[in-house]
Amino acid sequence: MARKDGGTRENSAYPFSSGGWGSLKAVAGALAKGKVPLRQSAVLMKQNKPDGFACVSCSWAKPADPHTFEFCESGAKATAWDLTAKRMTPQFFELHTVTELCAWHDHDLEDAGRLTAPLRYDAAIDKYVSVSWDEAFEDIGRELSGLDPKRVVFYTSGRASLETSYMYQLFARMYGTNNLPDSSNMCHESTSVGLKAAIGVGVGTITLDDFEKTDLMFFLGQNVGTNSPRMLHQLQEARKRGVPIITFNPLREPGLIKFANPQSPVEMMTPANTLISTQYHQVKTGGDTAAMLGICKAVIGADDRAKASGAPRVLDTAFIEGHTTGLEAFADYVRAASWDDIERVAGLPRADLEAAADEYMRANAVMAHYGMGITQHRQGVQNVRMLCNLLFLRGNIGKPGAGPSPVRGHSNVQGQRTVGITEKPELAPLDKLASQFGFEPPREKGMNTVEAFEAMVDGKVSAVVNLGGNLVRSVPDRLRIEPAWRGLKLTVNIATKLNRSHLVHGEKSYILPCLSRIEIDEQASGAQAVSMEDSTGCIHGSRGVAEPASPDARSEPYIVAELAKHTLGARSTVNWDRWRNDYALVRDEIAKTYPETFHDFNARMWTPGGFPRNLPARERKWRTKSGKAEFFVPETIGEDPDMPERDPQSLRLMTLRSDSQFNTTIYSLDDRFRGIHGDRMVIFICQDDMKRHGLKEDDVITLQTIADDGFQRRVSGLRIRPYDIPQGCIGGYYPECNPLLPLWHYAKESKVPGAKSIPVHIVEVNGVPRER
Incomplete structure (x- = not known):
């Protein structure tokens, strides 16, 4: 039955309010754990402010009249994660092979600190070694120039600014591909x-x-x-x-x-x-x-x-x-x-x-x-x-x-789509780009994230340029994807910290350390600012205020410009050096491409509360096939077509994030809201299902996906935790449970992975196989 008092039940893992002292304690702990200096922690006062920086975490709206502390616990943790005093210098990589680092927990990899210098994988010694920026750009450009553009994937996480995203999609299209998958493909x-x-x-x-x-x-x-x-x-x-x-x-x-x-x-x-x-x-x-x-x-x-009664209509x-x-x-x-x-x-x-x-x-x-x-x-x-x-x-x-x-997750995941990051050519202003920059963009559909990994498994992808994120960890079917990723000719990773995607590398692999949005970005024309779009379709400026983690880190626009310049060479009609030195020039070009939303972009980007994107539906103007808002008749009442009908042993697994997590970034192994400490290999299950399956708290189980495609998907070492969740449904953490999610188990029409309803069986309890 519905609870109308909103209160917690007796077996709730966290019987207190969200926010409050628990939130403040968590923020203080995150700053201390990251060894964030006091002067750096003061930058939180500039977070989500009209004259400061947009949070690198979620994309919730920024008010015109902000609170004194316009940041939340999650945002403060994300900021502390970037401002950490810990560093991963070239000397760190001299001490650790990639094989050794592969055995580290994902949390420990990122917790080791900020990357400080460009790195190239050396297969002879199984280590990443320091290289100069010029050497990295020249070699990557040479490699990309020799590959078929249709076999190269340009992935974008949701943190890249509007300026970076616009440059990135233009680079990819001038190179000759619409393979521009992004984190939206995985979520919204x-x-x-x-x-x-x-x-x-x-x-x-x-x-x-x-x-x-x-x-x-x-x-x-x-x-x-x-x-x-x-x-x-x-x-x-x-x-x-x-x-x-x-x-x-x-x-x-x-x-x-x-x-x-x-x-x-x-x-x-x-x-x-x-x-x-x-x-x-x-x-x-x-x-x-x-x-x-x-x-x-x-x-x-x-x-x-x-x-029927002549009363006022409800509709x-x-x-x-x-x-x-x-x-x-x-x-x-x-x-x-x-x-x-x-x-x-x-x-x-x-x-x-x-x-x-x-x-x-x-x-x-x-x-x-x-x-x-x-x-x-x-x-x-x-x-x-x-x-x-x-x-x-x-x-x-x-x-x-x-x-x-x-409600979007990544801080600019909606905005990067607004400026052209899409694999669907009909959603990009290709004719406008063609006339504006004097080239012929590719017109065939590119690959979204799932399609890119399907092609990778089939040996049809040669290289991936990975702008942020931890793609290997976030995708479904990880145990099938990792071998395919290792078979790539080239992997290029633009990142602030080391993660699993850098260690599961291609034949040739680079890690290019970038500035965080929080950090001061000085270029030839002076200090730079960037912009992003929030979940409500409002555009905001963002200016870094913290000292960079390393003098050898480069901004994302700088890195994209150099990659484009070294790859495209004389084919390019863009003066990438000018764009790299002055992001206002990029905004001028965005305004030309998208005048309805971005007219007078440079003049309006510091509007308190942001300036709104042009959305006709807000004014009841419908750009649909019929020219009206369209009712829809469901195909089915909603049951998962991959879920076995009436199988009493089957369970629906939904993957979850903890309160100490942002996407694949794990700030802590604790989840205080759900009463979990020091462990993420956990399954949440109701008491009735525990009885039905003969389980007790702290039993350790193995889950297996229900599928008949000949590939066995299992995750072991999952500890049982009773929780208030509907019968027949269980919860487990993302990305730990990703190996259970088949690549083909996705939403019809959108190909979003069906991570909230994965059909599974319990096949082992405390090391003893279960008979079915």
């Missing part, structure tokens, strides 16, 4: 596909101002307490105005239950806190479409009754008739849906879904926040379309206080 591509089909833009439509005008919020599959904690300030203010928040999430997460504001003396000195979720529904993993279908069924049923008929298409087909599907099927698949009783619908029908302006709990499913795109259906019913888009709100 289902959003990009689903929202674009439904409303004509592939991003959310809300801004921070909408929080002051909303009178109801939904949360679906997004853990605000660990993934975007600064958002808790807006949620707290809305709750104090009496705005209900209805949460759908399989696990009970403290950040979605109650919050103690570390900036409030009253809440820090007393037991005071703010109740976040007024209804908390623990939907089964994979049951999101069913849950939303249940709410829609209740709403449409109420409207049918109102229409926003003016919006639907003037702005949408496809309602009748969707409404017929909803009316025919069985409550028994909805309850079974969602794992929620009808009364709970009707309670959510009752709140929805009372509200006039509704926002729907969601994360990868919606997108990382085989039916991820369908989940996004169903969410749009729900909003359309009562006109909750294109008006103040309402709209879809996909």
Whole structure:
């Protein structure tokens, strides 16, 4: 049943509010652990400020009128991680072979400190050795020039600035490829596909101002307490105005239950806190479409009754008739849906879904926040379309206080798409780039992340240029991918710290140390600034304030410019040296390519709160096939097509992040919100499933993926932890559980890996095989 008090249950791992003293203690611990000097830690006061730097962690919006401390626990940890006094000098690599470093834990690799000099892998001694920048650029350019561009992949993590991303996509296209996969392919591509089909833009439509005008919020599959904690300030203010928040999430997460504001003396000195979720529904993993279908069924049923009795309509008929298409087909599907099927698949009783619908029908302006709990499913795109259906019913888009709100992870993962990072040629302004820079861009589709690794396994990729991130660790089917990665001719890694992707190297491999966004970036024309786009589609400037970790580190724009110059040579029509020396020139070119959003870019980039991206759907202008917002009839009620039907031994595994983690970066082996200390090889499971499978706490199990493709996927050494999670569903940490995720288990249409619903069996308990 739904919990309407928002409180924790007796067996909750973390019975306290998110935020509060626990958050402050964690921030202090992160600064101490990284040996961050006092003068460096003071840069936190510039984090997410209009005259400072944008957080290198999440992409939540930056307010025009910031708090004194406009950073959260997660953001402070990310900053401390970059500002660490620890260094990985060339002398460090003289002492350690790559084979030895491969045995280190991922946390220990990054915790060893910042990279300080360019490095090249020497196979004769199995070590990375120091090289000059000129030598690295010349050799990489020579290698790339000799390869077929269609066999080279240019990957981008979500931290790269707008300037870097624009330069990077232009380099790749001048080189001759649209192979521009990025971290969006792994997370919110289902959003990009689903929202674009439904409303004509592939991003959310809300801004921070909408929080002051909303009178109801939904949360679906997004853990605000660990993934975007600064958002808790807006949620707290809305709750104090009496705005209900209805949460759908399989696990009970403290950040979605109650919050103690570390900036409030009253809440820090007393037991005071703010109740976040007024209804908390623990939907089964994979049951999101069913849950939303249940709410829609209740709403449409109420409207049918109102229409029959002559009462005021429940649906926003003016919006639907003037702005949408496809309602009748969707409404017929909803009316025919069985409550028994909805309850079974969602794992929620009808009364709970009707309670959510009752709140929805009372509200006039509704926002729907969601994360990868919606997108990382085989039916991820369908989940996004169903969410749009729900909003359309009562006109909750294109008006103040309402709209879809996909909460992005990486700090500029949305922005890099805005300036051309995409494998889909129809989404890039190729004709404009052709006329602007005098070259013919490739027109065939490039590879997304999953397709790049499928091609790599098939021996059809020769090289990867990896702009940030830890790609080898983040992808599915790691035990199949690593051998393929080792077979590459060339791997180039632009990074601040050492990670697993650098150690699972190609035949020739380089590590190029870059500046963090937090650091001062001095070029020939003076100190430089960059820009990024937040989750609400607002563009912000960012200026580094800390001393660089090494005088030999280079900025990302500098590195991209030099790689382009040395690879393209006389073929290039761009003066890369000028761009490298003055990023304002890059912004001028972005403004020419995308004038609707980026006109007067240099003049507007320091606007407090950012300047908004051009999003027609905010004004109820629909760039869809029909020219209207489009209702969608689901293909299925939402069960995973790869999940065995009615198999009592099967379990649905969802991968999770901890409170001490950002994507593949692990700041600590603790997860205080879930009561885990010093270990990440953990499986969360409910008491009923423990009894059903004959398990007890601290049993050590082996999980195996249910698949018939001839490849055995197993992860061993997973310790059982009882947790409040729906029956038949289990949770385990990412990326430790990635070997269980098949490369082919992805969302239809978007190819986002289905990491939130992996079908598995328990095949071993405490070293003893299980008979099936």
